[in-house]
Amino acid sequence: MAMEVDIAIVGGGLGGLALALGLQERGIQAHIFEKAPKLRVHTGTAISLGLNGLRALNGIKPGLSTRLMTKGAEVKKIRGIIRAHDDVEKVNEREVSPGHMCMVPWKAAQETLAGEILDQSVLHWRHAFVDFDVIEGRVEARFEVPVEEESGGPSVHTKVVRAKLLVGVDGGRSQVRKVLVGDEPRDLCHITWNAVVPTVRSLNLHGERELKFLSYRKGNIVKSVYLLDAGSGLSLWQIRTLDMSGEITKAYPLDLEAHGRDVRKARVLRQLEGLEWIENLREAVEGTDPDLVRESRQYDRLPLTSWSDSSKRVVLLGDAAHGMYPGPGQGAQTAFEDAHQLSMLLPEALASSAPETAISEAVTRFEQLRIQRTSRIQAYAAEKTFMPNLIPEWVRNLPLEEQRKRDQELMTWIRLYPEAIHGDPNSTYWKP
Incomplete structure (x- = not known):
């Protein structure tokens, strides 16, 4: 028998936990399905939080940015x-x-976000996403879950989860994206x-x-x-x-x-x-x-023109949607922006008298708010590899002072979040 949930989130990293928190704050219980056996013990890295990331966190849950800042420097x-x-x-x-x-x-950030989940039973570890089907207006997701047999040997059980919406937040090598789009990382x-x-x-x-x-x-x-x-x-x-x-x-x-x-x-x-x-x-x-x-x-990941399937029952978020070169430090921050925006759009849709239509409209609006912005940030991040084929010729030909101006204008625009989502009208290089 399938497990029934409203929102199924694939991926228990920072983006998935942030989305679950944002929905929890608005009275919606989302379930997270993560292939890892537990929270990570070692990650070897840290995340950068600037004004956009901090504002997104506070939009997800008031005071959340302060709680994270106390775990870092x-x-x-x-x-x-x-x-x-x-x-x-x-x-x-x-x-x-x-x-x-x-x-x-990163480890402290994940622990802090996971600790904010009130009902820890919604965190499902050792659940490896396999694929999905959309049936009668709902999405059926299949997960492989290891179980111990009475004989003492391990085996794998297929678990089916039925949801009104499946959100793929399973990282740069996203299995949800692989099923949905079929492309490979660059x-x-x-x-x-x-x-x-x-x-x-x-x-x-x-x-x-x-x-x-x-x-x-x-x-x-x-x-x-x-x-x-x-x-x-x-x-x-x-x-x-x-x-x-x-x-x-x-x-x-x-x-x-x-x-x-x-x-x-x-x-x-x-x-x-x-x-x-x-x-x-x-x-x-x-x-x-x-x-x-x-x-x-x-x-x-190369930018996409759509993060969802044709039914709008499956949508990508975070690195699964817009994985980027880490140089500018915007990966986690744009994932928090995603979680903030989607958590604001879904409650009204789920409460609608016609939820199927309303969820589709919410996903469409989410894509309108996020794809253009993150695609521009992705492209800029790729430039910071300093690989010539990833830098537009017109950018390479800019005088050094203009290149610096463009860099500064980008950061100014990003920090305006949640205002000026699509660009800074006062900039030269990053207008809407």
Whole structure:
């Protein structure tokens, strides 16, 4: 027998939990189905929260941004250092206004959002989404769920969930998107290593409440480093390098055979060549527990003109809809914006005397509010890979001052959320 719910959310990450919270705040119980066995123990990364993300969180639930900020560190200074092949450093520093930016460990953010769910029984772990069908105005989703047989051996049970709406919030490699659209992620040819570790003040990786960005370029070698205060006595180090040929990724099996559980740490230490000028970076990486080091190849998703199926009973949200290069730090924030907007649209639709039509209209309105905005941010994020084929020729030809103006205008527009959703009429480059 199928399980009956109003809203089924596939994915128990930040976007899925935020949507469930927004609906809970408006009297609607959504159920979350997540393939992982539980909340993540280690993620190795942190999320950036600027004004748009903070406002979206407060729109989801008043005071939610404050609760998240207490789990991280409010950024008061950003320091950027760029060193080119001629070893000439370009340094840029700026102060951040109070309440305008915060860094929160991903794990702490997920735990905080999950802890706000009043009825924990709506969190269904070990549920791997398979596919869906739309039948008689409702969507039937199938999940594979491991069960223990009486014989003692494990097996997989297929669970059917019937819902008025299925929301795919299952990340950049979304299975919901695969069934709905069938496309694949785009390789951005970058590899990132990162870890969230206890702060060691003597290493002086960063100042208190400081975010440092360092870049090194020599010929075809491009490396970037983030060092930042993640709050609660934690720091994040992150090292990213270009891997156009895929050689670094292809070497993983041999490296795994050679280094075992230390493989990710061994691979990132190999990438420190050219970064010797960054004070104590090697010491910080060498002192990191190998199990805390996360390695990932960067992908994004190409923008879609629709996030839903033809019946408007299935819709995408967050990275599943608009996965983007993490450089500008907008992935989690735009997911929170999505959750905020959809949680405001659905209550009236569900309460309608004609809910099937009203839900379709709510999904259509959601797409109208979100697709244009996130597509522009996605494209901009891809530019920040600095891969020429991802930067429009007219942008490459802009004078440096105009490029900086365009960058600043984008951030100004993004921070206006929830106003000026589709663009800033006062800008030169980001008009509606």
